[in-house]
Amino acid sequence: MKKNYKIADKVIEVTSIYNGVHEYCKDYLTDEKADFSIEITPDDIKYEKQKSDSEYAYEGLPMPNFSEGLLEETAVYRKIAEKMPDYDTVVFHDSVIAVDGQAYLFTARSGTGKSTHTRLWREYLGDRAVMVNDDKPMLRITDSGVTAYGTPYNGKHRLGTNTAAPLRAICILTRGDKNSIARIGRSDAYDMILQQVYRPKDPLQMIKTLNLVDKLTERVLLYKLACNMDISAAEVAYNSMKG
Amino acid sequence: MKLNSAFLTHDDNGQKLIVSTGASKFAGLVRSNEPAGFIIGCLEQETTLSEITEKMAARYDAPKDVIERDVKNIIDQLRKIGAIDE
Helix, strand or coil: CEEEEEECCEEEEEECCCCHHHHHCHHHECCCCCCEEEECCHHHHHHHHHHHHHHHHHHCCCCCCCCHHHHHHHHHHHHHHHHHHHHCEEEECCEEEEECCEEEEEECCCCCCHHHHHHHHHHHHHHHEEEEECCCCEEEEECCEEEEECCCCCCCCCCECCCEEEEEEEEEEEECCCCEEEECCHHHHHHHHHHHECCCCCHHHHHHHHHHHHHHHHHCEEEEEEECCCCHHHHHHHHHHCC | CEECCCEEEEEECCEEEEEECCCCCCCCEEECCHHHHHHHHHCCCCCCHHHHHHHHHHHCCCCHHHHHHHHHHHHHHHHHCCCEEC
């Protein structure tokens, strides 16, 4: 099965074994000519199975029983993510929300509450807030600025939009009893950002990724937010970050 | 010995970092101070413990046995995360 998808302004021809990935990515279908193509082999699916099994084993969880179609969805995005640094673009693990056309990115260690916090933004700001992507958006990083793009890979609740917005700020989330936010310097944000960016297997693509991360930290505002799960967390964060 | 190809060095405002690529099981980064950064720099090319110790002795004013012990220590730590090809 072969179809073209436009993600982060690039057209990707995806050849798959199963149909599931095409259903998953259908909001991004295009007839335009491909910039590059990827093709999934049984070995790619095997690799994803080994990887998820070993991650579950590391966490001490029972072995997952993901279907090959589901594993293929991940394999497709991995192949796309490997290629995107060629276009000054990286895949990032985070939750991105846009308000009045400007994007705000929240990142944290798994389980901290990124999705919970962006849900509070939607409650606080109503229709002004548009969910760009709740799991794995892309960021295109150029000298003129950073753009956050929605992608089909938007988390288990499928929260996201096929849209793009200039990225104003990156905010590192931590849990707190009270809500407080502060600007932080590049060195305070760098390690977390590097932990959350997709790391290509190809060393050359990884070098490009590192250079893009360097540029990213120089081009956007950086914040650290300690927050609880009350709607006032969104109020504190938005009013500080909106400028 | 040499730094494994699944690990890259990267300069972060003058501090040497070791960052793993997606090909490594280790998914983190190692920050180093200046002497450790120098040792890591040596490991970007094929080298030996005694070669690194010689280079360090030419750079830092310390007894050779102390330098060798420190170099060994850094290499052992890198070995633990799979960053050294023997």
